[in-house]
Amino acid sequence: MKRIFVIIAILLLPLFLLSCSGTQKELLSKDHTNMSDDELLRYYYQLEDEIAKCENKSSGGSIGIGGGRGWGSRGGFGGVGVGASKGIGGCDSDDLRTRRIDVRLALKKRGLNP
Secondary structure (H helix, E strand, O other), X not given: OHHHHHHHHHHHHHHHHHHXXXXXXXXXXXXXXXXXXXXXXXXXXXXXXXXXXXXXXXXXXXXXXXXXXXEEOOEEEEEEEEEEEEOOOOOOOHHHHHHHHHHHHXXXXXXXXX
């Protein structure tokens, strides 16, 4: 059962990573220098939303408690385990943050405040 869970997790990891990077690539491929004021403001908020999504995906964690019982050559034995894990950092928001700074500067040059 544990092996099946590990195999499924390994198979789903690339899908998680691709879903996050696809939206990032789409946002980063846009040329903000040729946008109208309204488009630039909308683009700024899209960057904000994507950064927040990215950070929420990569900051998850979990804590678990488990117990077990088994039989060995010397009789029965039991055990309890406690574990903690940090979420997988599938999203890297550095490029999005850099672009957000560029867009914020462009907004400031135009006299706009997000």
